[in-house]
Amino acid sequence: MKITVIVADDHPIVREGLRAVxxxxxxxxVVGECGTGEEAVRLAAELRPNVVLMDLRMPGMGGTAATEQITAAGSAAVLVLTTYDTDSEITRAVAAGALGYLLKDGARHELAAAVRAAARGETVLAATVAAKLAVHVRRGRPELSPREREVLDAVARGLSNPDISRELYISEATVKSHVGRIFVKLDVNDRTAAVLTAIARGLIESPWE
Structure with missing residues (x-):
């Protein structure tokens, strides 16, 4: 089964290039393309793709707001593909629910691999973006969304992804996306480290007390 993708970018030439790659x-x-955040939200809900490739700065609703709506609805995993790598852009996109953040000047042959990883619920970050995000996380307490806290609490109680899916009435793919974003925000690589780090930072209560 093919991985389905929507390309959201306000430049037709960029969309054409991404589609070709x-x-x-x-x-x-590629099952759809659009040039605004509003269209991205509508198409994601209508077509239910595996991944939305999302530009950040588009007319009307920007990519960050569209990302938040798409991920909250569980419509698709969102992979940001943009020219902007400022700290504020990165943290806003990750906080909105983006599972990955790539730069348009990156190697084109890596794009399909990144899409495949995002479809599996894995975090995908350009090297420079990962470095900046790690610095941001170390500087302060990361912000987890209410849903991410629910997922992390369930992980702390030992629930598997299928268990969490049933308990929270969300798809397993959405659970994987939330877990991936939690790993990014907490700067960890596994579930145990995520739970211990979150408890140490006061983000969730210990299930063992």
């Missing part, structure tokens, strides 16, 4: 991978199919 993804078309070269037999396992990926």
């Amino acid at each position: 993804l078309h070269s991978d037999d396992g990926v199919e």
Whole structure:
């Protein structure tokens, strides 16, 4: 089964280029494209793709707001692809629910691999973005969304992704996306480290007390 993708970017030439790059991978199919955040939200709800490639700065609703709506609805995993790598842009996108953050000047051959990883619920970050995000996380207490706290609390209680999916009435893919974002925000690589770090920072209560 092919991984389905929507490309959201307000520049037609950029959309055409991304479509051409993804078309070269037999396992990926672009099922829609649009030039505004509003259209991205509508298409994601209508087509239910695996991944939305999201530009941040578009007319009307920006990419960050669109990302928040798409991920909150569980419509798709969002992979930001933009020219902006400022700390504020990165942290806002991650806080909105983006599972990945890539720069447009990155190697094009890496794009399909990033899309595949995002479809699996894995975090995908450009090296420079990962470094900046890690510094931001170390400087202060990360902000977890209410849903991310619910997921992390369930992880702390030993629930598996299927268990969390049933308990919170969300898809397993959405659970994976939340877990991936939690790992990014807490700067950890596994579930145990995420739970221990969150308890140490007062983000969740210990289930063992």
